[in-house]
Amino acid sequence: MSGSTERLPRLLALVPYLLARPGIKIEQAAHDFDVSARQLRKDLELLWMCGLPGYGPGDLIDLSFDGDTVSVTYDAGMNRPLRLTGGEASALVIALKALAETPGVVDTDAVHRAIAKIEAAAGDARPSGVVVGHAVREREATARTRETVRAALQAGRALHLRYYTASKDQVTERTVDPMRLLIVQANSYLEAWCRRAQAVRMFRLDRIDRLEVLDEPARPPADARPTDVSDGVFTPDESYPDAELVLDPDTRWVAEYYPCEELAELDGGRLRVRMRYGDESWMVRLVLGLGGGVRVEKPAQLAQAVRQRAADALARARHLPVTLPQ
Amino acid sequence: MTCACLADTCPAPQGTRARVGKVSTARAERLVNLVLALLSTRQYLTAERIRGIVPGYADAATDEAFSRMFERDKTELRELGIPLETGRNSVFDSVEGYRIARRDYELGEIDLAPDEAAAVALAVRLWDSPELTGQAQGALVKLRAAGVEVDENPSTLVEPRVHTEPAFAPLLAAVQRGQVVRFDYRRSDSPERRSRTLEPWGVVSWKGRWYVVGHDRDRAAPRCFRLSRIIGAVKAVGKPGAVTRPPDVNLLEFVAGTTPHDPSPAATARLWVAEGRAAGVRRHARVVGRMTVGADDGDVVEIDLFYPESAADWIAGHGPDVVVLEPDVLAKAVQDRLEAVVHGEHG
Numbered sequence: 001m002s003g004s005t006e007r008l009p010r011l012l013a014l015v016p017y018l019l020a021r022p023g024i025k026i027e028q029a030a031h032d033f034d035v036s037a038r039q040l041r042k043d044l045e046l047l048w049m050c051g052l053p054g055y056g057p058g059d060l061i062d063l064s065f066d067g068d069t070v071s072v073t074y075d076a077g078m079n080r081p082l083r084l085t086g087g088e089a090s091a092l093v094i095a096l097k098a099l100a101e102t103p104g105v106v107d108t109d110a111v112h113r114a115i116a117k118i119e120a121a122a123g124d125a126r127p128s129g130v131v132v133g134h135a136v137r138e139r140e141a142t143a144r145t146r147e148t149v150r151a152a153l154q155a156g157r158a159l160h161l162r163y164y165t166a167s168k169d170q171v172t173e174r175t176v177d178p179m180r181l182l183i184v185q186a187n188s189y190l191e192a193w194c195r196r197a198q199a200v201r202m203f204r205l206d207r208i209d210r211l212e213v214l215d216e217p218a219r220p221p222a223d224a225r226p227t228d229v230s231d232g233v234f235t236p237d238e239s240y241p242d243a244e245l246v247l248d249p250d251t252r253w254v255a256e257y258y259p260c261e262e263l264a265e266l267d268g269g270r271l272r273v274r275m276r277y278g279d280e281s282w283m284v285r286l287v288l289g290l291g292g293g294v295r296v297e298k299p300a301q302l303a304q305a306v307r308q309r310a311a312d313a314l315a316r317a318r319h320l321p322v323t324l325p326q
Numbered sequence: 327m328t329c330a331c332l333a334d335t336c337p338a339p340q341g342t343r344a345r346v347g348k349v350s351t352a353r354a355e356r357l358v359n360l361v362l363a364l365l366s367t368r369q370y371l372t373a374e375r376i377r378g379i380v381p382g383y384a385d386a387a388t389d390e391a392f393s394r395m396f397e398r399d400k401t402e403l404r405e406l407g408i409p410l411e412t413g414r415n416s417v418f419d420s421v422e423g424y425r426i427a428r429r430d431y432e433l434g435e436i437d438l439a440p441d442e443a444a445a446v447a448l449a450v451r452l453w454d455s456p457e458l459t460g461q462a463q464g465a466l467v468k469l470r471a472a473g474v475e476v477d478e479n480p481s482t483l484v485e486p487r488v489h490t491e492p493a494f495a496p497l498l499a500a501v502q503r504g505q506v507v508r509f510d511y512r513r514s515d516s517p518e519r520r521s522r523t524l525e526p527w528g529v530v531s532w533k534g535r536w537y538v539v540g541h542d543r544d545r546a547a548p549r550c551f552r553l554s555r556i557i558g559a560v561k562a563v564g565k566p567g568a569v570t571r572p573p574d575v576n577l578l579e580f581v582a583g584t585t586p587h588d589p590s591p592a593a594t595a596r597l598w599v600a601e602g603r604a605a606g607v608r609r610h611a612r613v614v615g616r617m618t619v620g621a622d623d624g625d626v627v628e629i630d631l632f633y634p635e636s637a638a639d640w641i642a643g644h645g646p647d648v649v650v651l652e653p654d655v656l657a658k659a660v661q662d663r664l665e666a667v668v669h670g671e672h673g
Contacts, residue, residue: 007354009406009464012361013471020473032470032478034463050358052366053379077366080432081471085407086502088468091461095449098488098531105484106448110441114449117442118465121434121472125407129501131577133532135486150484164609169644171605183486186534209609229487253514256554269518289643292666309645310667316646317661319620320598 010035011043015061015078022071029070044070051076083125084118090127093118097132102183104146137186142206146181149190149205152213153178159192159218162210163203167279171209172196177218184229191227193220200224202233234259236276243283244298247271251293254286272297284309356382357399361408365431370413370423400424433472443476452488457495490536491553494529496560497538501526503566506543510557519557524549527571530581537581540569550581593631596651600624603647606640619649626651638663 010033017032018024030040044063051060062074084092093115100111119126138146152159159178164171176192179200183189187204194201200220227233236259247254249269255262260273277283280302287294287306296303359380364371377383377392386392403410409430412422438446446469450462470476493509500507507526510519526540535552542549596614599607601623611627618624631637638659641648645664650657 008357008402009467011354011358012406013467016473017471020471033467046352046355047358049355050362053363055381076362078362081468082406082408082431083433084465084468085461087461088407088465090498090502091453091458092446092449092465094531095452095458095462095488096445098452099445099449099486101531102484102486105486106445107441110439111445111449114438114442114445117436117438118446118469121436123434127502129526129528129571130498131528131530133530133578133582135488135531135534137533146484164605166606169604169606171609181484183484185487185489188484256514284645285643288645288664288667289639291639291642291663292670295670306667310664312646313642313644313649313664314661314668316619316622317649317657320649320651 007043009082011047012078013081014043014047015072015075016081018063018070018072019075019079023066023069024071025069027068084122086125086127089118089122089125090130093122093127094130094132097130098135101132101135103136103143104150104181105183135186136183136188138188138206142188145205145208145211146188148211148213149178149181149208152218153181155213156218158214158216159190160212160214161203161208164207164209166207167282169281169285175214176201176203177220177224179220179224179226182229182233184233187233189233193224200227202227237278240276240278241280241299242274242276243296243302245273245275245287246295246297247273248293251290254290254294280305288313353382356380357402360399361403361426364410364424364426365428367425369415370411370419370425372419372421372423374421376424433468436469436472436474438469438474438476440475443474446474447476447478452486453490454487455490455494458490488531489534491556493538493553493556493560494536496562497526497553498529500560500562501528501538501569503562504569505562505566506564506568507560508563509560511551512555512557514555520544522551523563524551525569527569527575528577529553530577532578532581539575539577539580548575548580592634593653593656595629595631595637595653595656597627597629597641598624598649598651599627600647604644607644607648631656635659 014029014033017029021029026040026044027037030037033040035043047061048063049060053059058074059076060074061072061076061078064071064073096111096115096118099105100108100115149159157178158175160173160175162171162173174194174196176190176194178190178192180191181188182191182202187206190203190205190208192201192203193199244263245254246266247270252269252271254260254275255271255273258275260275263272263274266272275283283302284305287296287302288309296306359382360376363376363380371379373393373396376396377386383392383395386395400410409426411425411427411430413425414422446466450459450466453459453462466476497507499505505526506523508521508523511522512519523543524538524540525543526538528539530537530539530550535554537550537552539548539550541547597607597611598617598619599611600619603624607629608625608627611629613625613627615626616623617626634656638656641650641656642660642663650660
């Protein structure tokens with residue numbers, strides 16, 4: 001029975017859809033409804049049995065088939081689709097609003113026109129109570145970077161980047177073959193084939209310090225696969241080492257900000273988490289920066305490295321007064 | 327009666343088209359016929375009348391079986407958003423009947439220019455939630471049925487994604503129904519799970535994050551909650567229509583006011599950076615000189631600070647590679663952090 005909940009909306013939409021497109025190929029209609037041609041033919045058979053009370057030949061929906069095409073010759077009064085439900089109107093309009101607030105994707109004027117038309121057609125179902133503000137967090141320099149990256153993508157050109165890799169705290173120069181621009185959770189990324197790494201890489205636009213559009217064409221290898229970002233951009237690799245940390249109330253935000261597994265609530269509002277990290281130096285910087293608000297329980301080597309760096313830093317600062325110029 | 331269709335490829339076998347009270351009718355077929363019958367009538371049709379005319383209901387052997395069947399069908403139509411009206415044709419009628427008003431059923435006229443249709447096609451792919459993607463697809467099917475041409479795979483250079491939280495759909499539904507909600511909420515800095523009762527005014531997306539804004543009954547004040555911090559289910563409590571949003575409230579400003587705006591530099595700091603180290607600091611800094619600290623060479627740099635507090639975290643993270651020369655308050659803040667690490671680990 002569950003099949004009919006999916007099938008009925010399609011059946012109700014099919015007649016007006018065909019009315020608007022006389023002589024359409026069955027394959028095309030099946031594609032538009034995201035079903036097989038076989039299923040679409042079954043739907044047509046069913047509709048052809050339906051009609052108005054009386055149910056004589058003149059009352060039933062009539063279809064004419066010509067080769068692999070179909071037309072509606074009698075619609076039995078079903079000439080318009082069902083109005084949008086509140087859920088449908090919301091899902092579409094909110095997504096459009098997000099699109100309008102995302103710079104550099106499409107002409108936002110067109111998006112606003114589409115929103116106005118859909119809201120007008122949706123009538124009472126027009127969504128209310130949802131507001132979408134800026135969909136990206138970025139400064140002006142990043143907006144300029146995005147425009148350059150976009151131009152390179154449009155022209156199909158390779159890019160030369162000066163890029164800051166936060167995990168390694170390194171700036172490197174590399175030539176990349178752009179694949180696409182992504183906006184994930186309000187940050188913009190360039191996905192590209194990195195010739196240096198010989199792999200697909202994500203480059204956060206606010207970490208590109210300089211870029212140049214090259215004359216040579218972008219040629220990502222045919223087997224360069226786009227990254228699945230449905231779980232965010234950084235998905236910790238199983239092979240990465242993990243650390244067990246105890247976060248104080250002040251540093252609990254770490255568990256929200258980075259992919260962490262929460263292990264236990266401890267007394268005093270502290271939280272024990274497990275966190276994977278790709279690079280130890282990055283983890284040391286994070287923990288040091290949290291200034292005592294986090295305790296490394298495992299691994300011992302990481303705890304030792306953090307302590308050592310802090311002690312070295314304090315020792316170095318003590319040298320200052322002696323060597324300070326002036 | 328025979329098939330009226332003359333084409334060779336007619337999908338139905340000849341002569342089987344009309345209904346002659348035979349095998350049971352597919353449910354979907356019965357529902358389509360029910361919709362067509364109710365759309366075509368101006369009179370309200372009683373359940374008994376519907377049973378008599380719409381093919382398929384004759385399959386019900388008893389009154390009770392028919393009643394069950396009909397109730398289930400009505401529920402399904404209503405769930406699809408079909409506006410089923412009930413009423414009586416005259417005051418003398420003993421039972422209510424049903425009809426569908428065409429103007430409430432039909433999607434309004436809509437015509438999208440190619441660039442508008444491209445925006446719609448992109449929007450449908452924006453959600454990262456299967457549920458919302460399904461809803462958006464449902465809207466797309468209806469727009470296509472209204473004659474709008476939408477290319478499913480518009481070429482785009484930028485692919486945005488809209489992330490949602492499990493609390494999104496129930497909160498939006500509550501806002502739209504004007505219903506009070508209750509949920510467990512945990513602030514990021516505290517382990518305490520607190521039950522909150524909220525009169526929700528609206529759901530707001532700001533810089534890629536979702537919030538719900540409303541009147542917090544426990545605090546007796548307007549509050550904003552981040553959806554990702556809601557734990558467990560959002561329960562609607564009380565009757566729909568119980569919540570009214572104050573007319574003067576600007577939801578976006580309410581949320582934006584609690585998150586930082588584009589900052590301007592608050593101060594300038596002078597740092598020493600070890601030779602070839604701390605690239606993350608150097609990329610934001612201007613080199614103004616050279617200096618030796620202890621036995622180590624490095625650059626003296628100037629850097630604009632936007633948030634002095636978080637700058638201290640960030641600088642402390644670099645350990646011995648960065649030393650603060652001025653201001654003193656920043657040097658002290660970094661020192662405090664480093665000492666806390668050393669002592670915390672020893673104690």
